[in-house]
Amino acid sequence: MAGYFNNTFPKIREEMLNSNFWIENLNLNLNEIASLNEILEFNKKNIEYGYIRDIFNTKNYDKYYVDKIIKSISKKHEEKRYVNGRQIEEDYFENLEGDLNLSNIKNISQYGMCIRRTIIKSYPTEDRIFKNCDDYSLDRFMESAINVCEPCTVLHESLDGKWMFIETYNCMGWVKKEYVAIGKKDEIEDYCNSKDFIIVTGKRITTGYNPLEKRVSLISIDMGVKMKLLRNKETIYDMDTTTGYVALFPIKSELDQSLEFKEIVIPRSEDVSVGFLPYNSQNIIKQAFKCLGERYGWGGEFFARDCSSFVLDVLKTMGVYIPRNTGEQENRSFGEALSLENREFEDKKKILDSALPSSILYMNGHVMIYLGKYENEYYIIHDTVGFYISRICDKKEGDLKYIKANGVTISPMSITYTTDGENYIRKIKTIKIFK
Structure with a gap:
């Protein structure tokens, strides 16, 4: 039914708000960016160089x-x-x-x-x-x-x-x-390194209501969270397990408040995956769009994400672990990176023409996921407080309208401007693929 699409800026159509639009129109294939073994080596190198920690x-x-x-x-x-x-x-x-x-x-x-x-x-x-x-x-x-x-x-x-x-x-x-x-330590390490696990691939899921154990009842679990799986469990509390996954969930002991694990049933209808998702462009874009419209949360406040945690949560579903903050992701992590600093506007557009959709784009203080080029426009999906939109494509002219996005949105880059009045394409410093 038409009439319910509230569009506040040009070059965005309702069908663009679905990941399948980008996957189909850009003819994205299922080729892996990296295999699981290559991802594990990537994570290991980041640890060895102190970019993340084990x-x-x-x-x-x-x-x-x-x-x-x-x-x-x-x-x-x-x-x-x-x-x-x-x-x-x-x-x-x-x-x-x-x-x-x-x-x-x-x-x-x-x-x-x-x-x-x-x-x-x-x-x-x-x-x-x-x-x-x-x-x-x-x-x-x-x-x-x-x-x-x-x-x-x-x-x-x-x-x-x-x-x-x-x-x-x-x-x-x-x-x-x-x-x-x-x-x-050994118990926690065994849980985290278990080869049998499910990972949350939805924006978040919620444990079911449990009338017998309130400590595992109606708990929100965010994208990228891993839970250890168990086998050969017929009944958990008062629920049959045929239609769900049996996972271990951390709680505090009522006796001494120390860590213990309780068995829970995660319904198969929930947005989860047994093991990591394949690391490819399709999955990066699919995962990003699951957060579309979620409120912005500086540092992770408001039970939400900011621009950098949005990107790292998407990548965690594929087993890729990167630093927390934008500058560290750009400069203190391994990956195939191309610097765009000191390049002219038209040169940057030519580089974007050949860039892989799902690449990660960095400017000072902000990170975005590149969706690709469509009808001579360059698009991103990002988690942002806000930005300016111009009626003029590549010149800082005319009225700049402020969009108080406060959430995950998509933007046409040639007419999108930072709060200091600079065009997004001009402001891109780095294009990066984590592998």
């Missing part, structure tokens, strides 16, 4: 090193900041620094697993601070988010004992203690 093979940090890395994350902001609409006073960060509890760092690292998706912050506080008094969406204490079933190293606790300083494969920071269960 937390199970890191050393037991001494207290001096832990003190150093906490201070590298929990740093006083020199710029004006606002909390609850009021400008932060001079002693604000001094009070927060006391909560870091640096005088009580132990020479002990513990291993944990996240039992709920939660945010990682640069200070152990629920305060949200902003650049402007009327902002509500870009909390400057946000570092990232950690998904359920994700392992971490626990290095320290806050003064009040309510926060933990953790290290994940691509991030460090403070999380609420209630969302992390401490467990045995």
Whole structure:
């Protein structure tokens, strides 16, 4: 039924909002970008060079090193900041620094697993601070988010004992203690490295309602999360398993709050895959479009993603692990990269003409997935706060209309401009394929 497509800018048609439009019109084949063995080697190289971490093979940090890395994350902001609409006073960060509890760092690292998706912050506080008094969406204490079933190293606790300083494969920071269960290293490593697993390929799924075990009932699980699979289980709680997958799910023991695993049934109707998806252009674009319209979440706030976590969650479904932030993805990860810096506008267009759809595009502070060229226009899908649209294709002329996207959207690059008035094609620095 026509009439329900609310289009706010030119060169976008309703049929373009479906991944099949791009796959069919660009004649994308199923050729692998890399095999699973090649992906494993790629991940291994990123670990060896320190671009991401294998937390199970890191050393037991001494207290001096832990003190150093906490201070590298929990740093006083020199710029004006606002909390609850009021400008932060001079002693604000001094009070927060006391909560870091640096005088009580132990020479002990513990291993944990996240039992709920939660945010990682640069200070152990629920305060949200902003650049402007009327902002509500870009909390400057946000570092990232950690998904359920994700392992971490626990290095320290806050003064009040309510926060933990953790290290994940691509991030460090403070999380609420209630969302992390401490467990045995061997048990967590066995879970994470199991060859029998399902991976969430939908934007997110939800565990079913469980009237017998509320700790595994109605829990959201994000794209890219792996869960260990079990075999030969006929009944879980009061449910037959014929129509589902039996997976292990992390919870906290009621006895001592330590990590334990409960069996759950994931219906086969859920958007999951047994093992990783094949790493090809079709799957990158399909996975990206599953997030179309999802709200933007700076650092992973609002139970959402930002531009860089959008890209890394898509790639995780294929087993590709990359750094957390845009600049690190561009400059501190292996991959086939082509620099477009200092190239003229027309040269950049020629390079895009031959670029593989599903390539990753980088500009300062932003990352996008390239959809390809269609009807002499270059398109991307990206997770963004907003951008400007011009009626003039490749010149900064006429009125620029601001699109407050606040989510995953597609954009025609030749008429899309950054907030500083630069055209997207002109601003591209790097085209990259992670392999």
